[in-house]
Amino acid sequence: MKKRPIVLSALTLALGLGAASLAQTTVLKKGLKITLLPKNINNPYNVTETQGGLDAAKEIGAVAKVVGPSDAGASSQVSYINTAIAQRQNALILAANDANALLPYLKRAMQSGVKIVTMDSDTAPEGRTIFINQANSEGIGRAQVQLLGKLTNYTGDIAILSATPNATNQNTWIKWMQEELKLPKYKNMKLVKIAYGNDDDQKSFTEMQGLIQAYPNLKGVISPTTVGISAGARYLSTSPLKGKVALTGLGTPNQMKQFVKDGTVTAFQLWNPGDVGYLATYAAAALASGQITGKTGDTFTAGKLGKYTIGANGEVVLGPPYTFDKANIDKFNF
Numbered sequence: 001m002k003k004r005p006i007v008l009s010a011l012t013l014a015l016g017l018g019a020a021s022l023a024q025t026t027v028l029k030k031g032l033k034i035t036l037l038p039k040n041i042n043n044p045y046n047v048t049e050t051q052g053g054l055d056a057a058k059e060i061g062a063v064a065k066v067v068g069p070s071d072a073g074a075s076s077q078v079s080y081i082n083t084a085i086a087q088r089q090n091a092l093i094l095a096a097n098d099a100n101a102l103l104p105y106l107k108r109a110m111q112s113g114v115k116i117v118t119m120d121s122d123t124a125p126e127g128r129t130i131f132i133n134q135a136n137s138e139g140i141g142r143a144q145v146q147l148l149g150k151l152t153n154y155t156g157d158i159a160i161l162s163a164t165p166n167a168t169n170q171n172t173w174i175k176w177m178q179e180e181l182k183l184p185k186y187k188n189m190k191l192v193k194i195a196y197g198n199d200d201d202q203k204s205f206t207e208m209q210g211l212i213q214a215y216p217n218l219k220g221v222i223s224p225t226t227v228g229i230s231a232g233a234r235y236l237s238t239s240p241l242k243g244k245v246a247l248t249g250l251g252t253p254n255q256m257k258q259f260v261k262d263g264t265v266t267a268f269q270l271w272n273p274g275d276v277g278y279l280a281t282y283a284a285a286a287l288a289s290g291q292i293t294g295k296t297g298d299t300f301t302a303g304k305l306g307k308y309t310i311g312a313n314g315e316v317v318l319g320p321p322y323t324f325d326k327a328n329i330d331k332f333n334f
């Protein structure tokens with residue numbers, strides 16, 4: 001597990017230990033109206049993510065609010081997009097529950113003058129101007145398989161416990177997991193099932209149970225969702241297979257601490273979700289202030305996180321993911 005100093009310093013800053021650099025905020029407009037729309041509102045990941053957005057809004061004098069559905073379905077997000085248009089919001093920041101289903105509504109919003117920034121889970125590029133990606137998608141997907149390979153000694157049946165079947169972020173990561181699995185070193189590992197817990201705690205728990213029961217040779221599960229990995233760990237922690245079936249994926253340190261300490265989970269990954277929302281809000285404010293248009297090469301300053309450049313297809317990458325284990329998990333509180 002490599003720990004790159006740059007990752008630690010980003011997280012250290014997120015913990016409030018760093019100095020804020022607000023140099024560029026003077027050119028951002030004051031009083032911008034910004035709506036944050038996460039996948040769903042009852043997921044601790046999304047709470048931390050949108051809190052980062054509210055923190056950024058406070059720094060720049062914007063009026064921000066968080067709205068959203070209780071389930072992670074695309075149709076559940078439509079009314080919130082329409083409300084943002086009706087309320088003449090300057091910007092809407094959303095984690096999209098589907099890559100295509102929201103496009104007509106998002107296009108209407110953009111035509112009405114609402115700047116659209118996606119974070120966490122993207123739409124097709126024509127549905128937004130900027131996408132704030134938490135980390136490089138290929139890197140996330142491949143790293144999950146590399147971690148599970150190490151934990152299972154590169155042998156046995158494996159499964160994926162994902163979020164919703166339409167989640168753009170998880171589907172992109174899974175595509176890269178499948179690419180990684182094609183490499184010769186994984187020839188004795190077989191992906192037997194992709195299950196979907198819909199980012200619903202109870203459904204994820206039941207799906208984990210189903211995987212364990214249906215596949216007796218199961219040696220490992222990757223759950224690239226904080227809801228899935230925590231529900232999966234809760235199931236495994238009281239199962240005779242605890243410590244025998246390896247579970248890894250993307251989790252929040254606070255939800256996973258107890259399962260790392262009781263030996264259910266050895267290691268998992270994530271970034272700071274608060275930084276995703278924080279960066280997205282600075283990007284949205286820069287767009288709505290006319291400071292940037294979102295074209296490749298545009299740069300903007302995101303408060304304490306520093307300077308970012310818009311990459312190809314309007315994508316901005318927050319930074320590399322971080323691996324949490326017994327040795328470091330107590331240092332984090334989110």
Ligand code: RAM
Binds near residue numbers: 039045121167226
């Ligand atoms: C869940 C959500 C979110 C994803 C994280 C890793 O909280 O699916 O979109 O980024 O997991």
